[in-house]
Amino acid sequence: MAEILNDQQADEAVTKLSGWTRDGVAIERTAKLPSFPAAIAAVDKVAELAEAADHHPDIDIRWRTVTFRLSTHSAGGLTKKDFALASQIDEVLGGM
Template identity: 35%
Template sequence: MRKLSEQEIENQLTKLSGWEYVDGAIETSFEFKNFKDAFSVMTRIAFECEAQEHHPEWSNVYNSLNIRLNTHDAEGVTEKDFKLAHSIEEIIESE
């Protein structure tokens, strides 16, 4: 996978709501009604991550979920990260 330039990343971010480019990765956060809802979404995202063989750096505290994506092998952001970000958005929107 080819590492994207900062301009390519910024262009791709216009297609995602709430995502930012920070320190070599794209990241976002979500807030849910409670822990159960947050964990339920995390489980759905985890299955999608396995299907795409791409895994986020993420953290969960009670009802919040923070997600950070980059491709370690490419040492930056690639199309693989944006593909997963769009899938995550679809999961969130379906809730």
Template identity: 40%
Template sequence: MPATVLDQPAIDERLAARHPGWAGSPAKLTRAIEFADFPTAVEFVNRLAPRCEELDHHPDLGLRWRWVDVELSTHSAGGVTELDLTLAEIVDEVAATLPLAD
């Protein structure tokens, strides 16, 4: 059975429990994370990658200086599904283990 794209009220409800940096629509979830420095941003990506592999779901990541931009969407479903919200939780867990910018 294909994954179901969530509507805006469902996304808003679920993001309320996440880090306040998350924004979302039925098309995608986004969060920009500013780390203490560039090596820490790279470390975040390195720690996140195996968790994504375990889930078999992969975010779109943009790495620049000490920032990582995260975009989540289930491309095969055409938007945000429960899988993306699960991955958002993992992103928050991994980011919380590393030093963020002051």
């Protein structure tokens, strides 16, 4: 099982990400995409990355606004897996 990061480690790790905030045992980022199809395309790319990492975010889609929420549920908190996938999500969103 992945090791849970302590508060200091999680707070430090979230500062290295673009647009992410920490909410207790999760990190979250909301992005506005140019259109609904672009939002769906971003979610599709993230889904492929998440499946490959066997780590699946909570995703909320509202027209062209997408919110990603990450936490390692099996560990009960934030782990390095969350921050690794968040970094990949940043790359996807940066390419949209």
